Amino acid sequence: MSLKKIGITILALIAIFIIYTIAFTEKGIKPIQPEAIVPNLDYSALSEEAAKDLQAYIRIATIRGREKEGALFLKSILDKRGIPSRIIEYPGKPDRASLLAELKGKDTTKEGLILTSHIDVVEADAKDWDVPPFSGVRKGDRIHGRGAVDVKGLGIMQLHAFLLIHEKKIPLERNLMFLAIADEESRSEHGARFLVDKHKEIFNGYEYVWNEGGTGSKDIAIKGSKVFNIQLAEKGAVWLDLKAKSIPGHGSTPPVSYAAKSMVDFLQEVQNIGNKTVIKDETAAFFYSLGAISNFPDSFVLKRSRNPLLFIILKGVINSNRHLRAMTRNTVSLTGIDSHPIGMNVITSETTGSLDIRILPGQDEKKMFEEVKALGEKYGVEVSARHLESGSISPMDGLLFRVLAGTVTAVEPGSIATPFLSPGTTDSSYLRQIGLKCYGLIPALLSSEEIDGIHGKNESMSVPQLKMGIEILFKSIIEYNHQVAK
Ligand SMILES: [Zn+2]
Secondary structure (H helix, E strand, O other): OOHHHHHHHHHHHHHHHHHHHHHOOOOOOOOOOOOOOOOOOOHHHHHHHHHHHHHHHHHOOOEOOOHHHHHHHHHHHHHHOOOOEEEEEEOOEEEEEEEEEEEOOOEOOOOEEEEEEEOOEOOOOHHHOOOOOOOOOEEOOEEEOOOOOOOHHHHHHHHHHHHHHHHOOOOOOEOEEEEEEOOOOOOOOOOHHHHHHHOHHHHOOEEEEEEEEEEEEEOOOOOOOEEEEEEEEEOEEEEEEEEEEOOOEEOOOOOOOOHHHHHHHHHHHHHHHHHOOOOOHHHHHHHHHHHHOOOOOHHHHHOOOOOHHHHHHHHHHHHOOHHHHHHHOOEEEEEEEEOOOOOOOEEOOEEEEEEEEEEOOOOOHHHHHHHHHHHHHHHOEEEEEEEEEOOEEOOOOOHHHHHHHHHHHHHOOOOEEEEEEEOOOOOHHHHHHHOOEEEEEEEEEEOHHHHHOOOOOOOEEEHHHHHHHHHHHHHHHHHHHHHHOO
């Protein structure tokens, strides 16, 4: 081939690649634009009532326990409206209780919708807070207290939307369940895992779940943006204990290898597990949605996240942001290392440690454990599994997802919806195990400060946020019913 021909071939290839780059974008999500007729309501008045309930609910300090009191409080509200409900206690620990109420649909055998939240909250250190964390105090239009966002706020929004469906006599095509669950914050033994194992029958006829896991946010992803991150996937967890042993010795004459050094060398190499960036369909759709509210050239790149050339640019952005890194790769956190030191000049005989590895959904947690164990053998480090859990994912084209994506943007014009893969886990990971399709969304726009309040200090939710949440929930439930009957 002559030089000229080679030159033409290269130019032709470049041209094809440029055309491909411009022409082919990722697909994005498929929101359903709301069609159903919804009664006009005074959501402001409703949110004032919900605010009082949220204050009272926060005052029941359900710190990793006492859920029964929380469940009885919710039950009292349902009782007043004449809606039957039942409390399910954990055997031997009646204090750890969940609450369930149902509104029956025309067809009770399929496609039911569950609104779920957890009753328990995490601890709050009063000295870090501006108000006592369990006072449920209202200042202006804001309710303060542990659980306001995670996740009693969502529970109250769901409860009031549920009450409205009953009160306005909305004809339901399918069952609607309100389910408040115990023990989410300590890995769900007395809550979701117990219900899935021992009371699986309560989920008969249900297909979709609206849970926590995602939130609306404002000004976070992009200045001025309003983004509803709808969680549809959660990463899995591989928690490992590590141990290296050797003969102790004098610090002045170290052997080639000894326990502490083996551990450090091993930990150095094990971090390579987190080097590879993976963009699956849902993450590509997440970037695509962000592209829709970004300016050129960002918009161009974000809508083409899997284009090999543009990916090089995007990778730089991902690598500089810990949240984006967690969404796109397996992560490795060194959560413990201890050489059990004695004195400056003593090489100790044992070093222990721990690793918290989070794997993307679809990857095998046992295989990851075996891989790390094999690497440990290379360095003389014993690796044992403390907890292995797979990731979970619900489909991006699931009806509830598409309804939510369409309704949030209709209620809040100028906002966008994105599919969201969360690095942490919620009860959805257990509910997905029995085939339920779960989507996580606190349907309100939160600032980064408000999101920091989750498990942090000064957690709060405003009355306008409750109002938006009730409106989105009520309209989404009606739209879901409309779509399911089509
Ligand atoms: Zn939570």
